[in-house]
Amino acid sequence: MNETALKELLYKIADDQLILGHRNSEWTGFGPLLEEDIAFSSMAQDKVGQSHALYQMLQTLGEKDPDTVAFMRNADQFHNCILVELPNGEYDFSLIRHFLYDTAEAIRFEMLSESSYQPLADISKKIRAELRYHTLHANTWVKQLGSATEESISRLQRSLDSAMPYALGMFEESPFEKDLISSKIFGGEQALKERWIKKIEAVISQTQLRLPDWKALQPVTGGRTGKHSEYLQPLLDEMSEVFKIDPTAEW
């Protein structure tokens, strides 16, 4: 087994979950209605918890403890895709990002539940079941608001158009892609992307929203190699502010 490849894979997934989990938590107290406030807060708790479990797995492979990994790295040491670090914007953008991201994440964990690295396969089966509630939530609201009023449709359409190049950045390939596929640790970003496009199309076709021409889109990449937008470092500063006051404190 190629341990470097495995670690790179675990870091990018865990970082995606942590950063989007943090963004989701920013909706706590600000949701457009109480149910959505609770939904985004619950999804935040799921995602941060899932990232913690993956950081624990990294610790068994010789990496530092989860708190140090989560709170003491700078932006250029994070492997999340840029999509998850973008500010929440208005509800329509957060909903579209949630839909695009969680659809991919559900497929990713489904693929990983077949991983040759058994601890990853075990936890992926579990996470995949939890994510079902996230994708059901996203699909329900996208279908409803994507066919509701002129305003809801045009808002979702604008967010879909602006999020899509970033969404394609989720599938930025790792330098270890071939290793991961040949060692059956993970089926690869390309296979994931193909399945994702089908799922996205299946939901959007039930709405009045239009998908962009996939071929004309230029993916926004760089996140996987630590090249982030201006938005990640301020997020990390805020997330780690309390921890950094006294990193040795026992909580």
Add this chain to the structure above:
Amino acid sequence: MPTREQVYTWLEEVKDPEIPVLSLVDLGVITDVQIINNEVLIEMTPTFVGCPALDFMKQEIHETLNRHGIDRVTIDVTFRKAWNSDLITEKGKAALKKFGLAPPPSRELFTELDVLEHATCPRCNGTNTELRNTFGPTLCRSIHYCNTCREAFEQFKPL
């Protein structure tokens, strides 16, 4: 040293901190108990990966077994035998219902959101109910409304 059965009986005393009528054994999160070389080895698994009550549960297990004179306890948290809602025992489901929390339907049936749409009300046992939110006050609960009782209730989510 106690027997495995004895340890299971003691673990019945440890309740889910968020649902104080349900023991960890009935919740289905204790996946194995072994006694090896005068040490009690407990394998457990969380209901949800992000469950914040896990550390608290571990501490409660230690304290409870200490009260029964068992000092050497190791708890291994693992996903080898991951939790699902069908692992809640019949006794556990009855306790949930009595507590006012609708027990989860079999996860085999949970293929579409519709399954959650008409949860059985734990008060009147009717199904003239509506799903209000698949997310609730804790990760494992959803929020429903009973049109007969005209009251909200929560259901333990199928997973």
